[in-house]
Amino acid sequence: MFNQNKVKLGIAPIAWTNDDLPDLGGENTFEQCVSEMALAGFTGSEVGNKYPKDIEILKKALELRGIEICNQWFSCFLLTKPFEEVEQEFRAQLTFLQDMGAKIIGASEQSYSVQGQQNTPVFGQKYIMDDSEWQVLCTGLNRLGRISKEDYGITLTFHHHMGTVVQNPDEVKRLMENTDPEYVSLLFDTGHFAYCGADPLEMAQTYADRIRHVHLKDIRSEVVQKVKEEKLSFLEGVRLGAFTIPGDGAIDFDPVFRVLEAAGYEGYMVVEAEQDPAKANPFEYALNARKFIREKTGL
Ligand SMILES: O=C1C[C@@H](O)[C@H](O)[C@@H](O)C1=O
Numbered sequence: 001m002f003n004q005n006k007v008k009l010g011i012a013p014i015a016w017t018n019d020d021l022p023d024l025g026g027e028n029t030f031e032q033c034v035s036e037m038a039l040a041g042f043t044g045s046e047v048g049n050k051y052p053k054d055i056e057i058l059k060k061a062l063e064l065r066g067i068e069i070c071n072q073w074f075s076c077f078l079l080t081k082p083f084e085e086v087e088q089e090f091r092a093q094l095t096f097l098q099d100m101g102a103k104i105i106g107a108s109e110q111s112y113s114v115q116g117q118q119n120t121p122v123f124g125q126k127y128i129m130d131d132s133e134w135q136v137l138c139t140g141l142n143r144l145g146r147i148s149k150e151d152y153g154i155t156l157t158f159h160h161h162m163g164t165v166v167q168n169p170d171e172v173k174r175l176m177e178n179t180d181p182e183y184v185s186l187l188f189d190t191g192h193f194a195y196c197g198a199d200p201l202e203m204a205q206t207y208a209d210r211i212r213h214v215h216l217k218d219i220r221s222e223v224v225q226k227v228k229e230e231k232l233s234f235l236e237g238v239r240l241g242a243f244t245i246p247g248d249g250a251i252d253f254d255p256v257f258r259v260l261e262a263a264g265y266e267g268y269m270v271v272e273a274e275q276d277p278a279k280a281n282p283f284e285y286a287l288n289a290r291k292f293i294r295e296k297t298g299l
């Protein structure tokens with residue numbers, strides 16, 4: 001059994017409004033989004049573009065609904081920007097997260113990423129780092145992780161992601177082996193592992209002791225196959241429904257939950273299932289995801 005007091009459930013606003021494809025759910029308001037998250041039984045949220053920039057307004061809106069910010073995506077450009085520039089942006093985001101009471105920051109290396117390019121195929125076009133770039137990335141992440149831990153009390157988790165320099169299992173392995181567990185943890189995203197052809201269960205088993213944040217997303221295999229065959233971009237795949245909520249796709253979540261449970265996982269598990277809200281009603285899917293997690297974990 002998961003420890004009911006130590007494991008919390010969140011959901012990402014990306015199912016209501018997709019920041020990478022703003023026409024998806026552009027009509028959904030911030031208030032609708034956070035109200036439906038709470039109604040569906042979630043207590044945590046990540047941060048979307050529609051969230052109020054005024055921190056007091058944001059805090060009040062979340063408090064009214066019993067929701068807290070549990071993580072926010074951070075785009076690192078360690079390979080292509082001076083470290084000091086990355087550090088400055090990182091500290092600004094950490095200041096916000098600390099103010100919001102969050103304990104996690106989810107970093108992704110976005111240098112050379114094709115994830116946001118509408119017309120670049122996501123399979124076969126990703127950038128491969130050379131040895132010196134690996135060195136820059138791992139050293140930079142260790143430095144950022146130390147800053148977030150020691151100056152802000154926030155854990156840096158690294159988000160492996162389709163179309164980025166750290167996508168495949170061998171890349172995640174190299175990153176984990178060459179970063180300090182004290183400063184760099186793993187943001188385990190079931191959907192991104194399954195999408196690139198990795199086994200989320202094997203990844204959970206391998207990195208159980210490094211996982212400090214979880215994104216629960218499922219994939220529709222036939223859509224991922226189409227993305228591969230027709231050389232589509234990551235975002236075209238999102239529009240077509242490559243991702244969905246846990247329990248609605250190809251991933252067997254049961255053994256994954258058992259591995260996290262056995263490892264004594266503590267922290268947030270966040271449903272993150274970006275798809276077209278016109279086809280997949282976000283409130284309905286949030287309710288279904290919550291029900292699925294309750295049935296599989298008792299949480
Ligand atoms: O954590 C994430 C943040 C999104 O912006 C991203 O594209 C999505 O796929 C994801 O896993």
Ligand SMILES: [Co+2]
Pocket residue numbers: 159189215272
């Ligand atoms: Co994710």
